[in-house]
Amino acid sequence: MSLPSIVFDLDGTLIDSAPDIHAASNAVLAEHGFAPLTLPQVRSFVGKGVPHLVHRLLEASEADPHGPLHTRMVADFTARYEEAVTLTALYPGVRGALEALALAGHPLGICTNKPIAPTMAVLRHFALDTLFDVVIGGDSLPVRKPDPQPLLKAHQVLGRVRMLYVGDSEVDAETAAAAGQPFLLYTEGYRKTPVVELPHAIAFSDYAMLPGIVSHFPWVTAAAD
Numbered sequence: 001m002s003l004p005s006i007v008f009d010l011d012g013t014l015i016d017s018a019p020d021i022h023a024a025s026n027a028v029l030a031e032h033g034f035a036p037l038t039l040p041q042v043r044s045f046v047g048k049g050v051p052h053l054v055h056r057l058l059e060a061s062e063a064d065p066h067g068p069l070h071t072r073m074v075a076d077f078t079a080r081y082e083e084a085v086t087l088t089a090l091y092p093g094v095r096g097a098l099e100a101l102a103l104a105g106h107p108l109g110i111c112t113n114k115p116i117a118p119t120m121a122v123l124r125h126f127a128l129d130t131l132f133d134v135v136i137g138g139d140s141l142p143v144r145k146p147d148p149q150p151l152l153k154a155h156q157v158l159g160r161v162r163m164l165y166v167g168d169s170e171v172d173a174e175t176a177a178a179a180g181q182p183f184l185l186y187t188e189g190y191r192k193t194p195v196v197e198l199p200h201a202i203a204f205s206d207y208a209m210l211p212g213i214v215s216h217f218p219w220v221t222a223a224a225d
């Protein structure tokens with residue numbers, strides 16, 4: 001049996017992108033005459049893609065989230081956020097963990113609800129793009145997470161029998177369950193639910209531990225037999 005592929009969520013999992021998303025959100029809100037929102041507020045809106053984010057921005061600004069303003073602000077946010085990487089940081093230990101997993105022979109992928117253009121921009125910015133054999137963005141397929149299709153597509157492209165999905169949020173737990181795949185929860189991201197209430201196979205708070213966790217995962221141990 002071959003080693004499982006490992007698919008990662010992006011925002012709140014590999015990168016702390018909330019400061020750039022917050023800045024772009026406030027710039028777009030200002031353009032439309034709305035007051036700025038706080039970083040924790042905007043961070044709590046991340047994880048279900050741009051249309052959902054803008055919906056929540058409008059709701060928080062006491063504006064109609066269903067009207068034509070929603071369409072305009074999705075376009076404005078998308079344009080402004082396309083290359084927004086200046087305030088974004090990798091979580092500690094991410095690069096070393098990804099390199100170790102790739103070296104061990106795990107094909108790696110990304111399955112995020114962030115649109116594909118800023119996803120590729122941020123991966124290139126951190127020189128991580130070459131580590132991933134498949135990258136699925138929030139606009140890559142007609143549906144996005146928690147629909148299982150994006151994750152199943154990544155799994156199919158990576159071509160291994162087994163996969164592990166690593167994410168930070170309720171949406172990721174739901175996606176993994178819908179796809180019938182094991183979920184590894186990174187606890188330092190944008191989740192709102194306590195760890196014990198979020199279904200997961202294994203939770204971790206430090207990327208230095210991930211290669212060890214993966215190598216002790218039952219399927220991986222079986223693969224080495």
Ligand SMILES: O=C(O)COP(=O)(O)O
Pocket residue numbers: 009010011012045046047048049050111112113114115138169
């Ligand atoms: O909501 C988004 O745009 C992206 O979030 P994700 O990378 O956690 O899927």
Ligand SMILES: [Mg+2]
Pocket residue numbers: 009010011012013047167168169189190
């Ligand atoms: Mg996330």
